Amino acid sequence: MGDDRLEALARRAAAGDAAALNELLAAIRPNVLRRCARFLPCFQDAEEACQDALLQVARTIDRFEGRSLFTTWLYVVVANSARQTYRSLKRRAVEQAHEAPQLDRPDPRTTSVIAGSRLDFLDALERLEARRPDLVAPLVLRDVCQLDYAEIAGHLGIPVGTVKSRIHQARTDLREYLLPLG
Template identity: 70%
Template sequence: MDLPHMTPGPDLDTLARNASAGDAAALHELLTRIRPDVIRHCARFLPCAQDAEEAAQDALLQVTRHINRFEGRAKFSTWLHTVVANCARQTYRTLKRRAAERADADLPVHLPDPRTTSVIAGSRLDLLDALERLEADRPNLVAALVLRDLSQLDYEEIAEQLALPVGTVKSQVHRARQHVRASLAGER
């Protein structure tokens, strides 16, 4: 994600610290400034624009509700990446559950257009399914993989966010990639 696109005014870290301390105006400005990038990042997970918008709204709501948890130890953009990735994945789970319920009710299910779902190693939907399987099998590996390969954070930022040594993060990403590749290949 290209967080943040800087515009004139306080930097996002300052806004986030002020919002965390209860400054409503700082929170409003923060949400306004991050919204386009949050939507863009959600679209990396969810190919349908409406689904990405739904995930982005959830992410912005989570930022609003939990900004007081931002302690300023890491960069705000790193904290935000985690919130956005979790919301996008939760939206995917919800959409998948709804589709299964519709299928159970013998209603037509909209299939994604493969031209809009391609991503490294398969479709986004296949990748999200593989992440679900990874989370079921090896939950401690998911965060590092999502932050590295989907959010495109560097290893140092991930280590800081997850409070792990850089070497551990690299190892987790490597093992998670192996698991996801095997899952995408139908081996898991």
């Protein structure tokens, strides 16, 4: 489905058109799942984040005002859903470890370099968010969602120079979290 068609569906859905919302959700689902999988290495976890993101879109589409592209708005929803799913999975894992002996579920960090890198990245994002929450959104929108600087600036309502500065600072800080001490 073309971007113009998707934008038109989003505007109609935001205005309360239920049929447009259903069509929009069906159209974006594959892309949402693909983007969630960029964050979460386990397919089931990516599916969970995808469902959460689609539910969030359905619940909050009336807040989409069309000031930025729908796809930009969607990427923010997807990134937040994937990160929330990761936090929830971590919390559940800690709770299960206290309640029952460890099951034979392998740690993705030891079985896959890619999966381990993604989890390390999510952990580093959490650390960055605790210290500098203003740096997380620009970084995620640029490096994960692959939006251009102007789109990010428009969505966040800040100048392009500020976006670039925050992304640079976020990358510098993340490097500290991701590189082993030597």
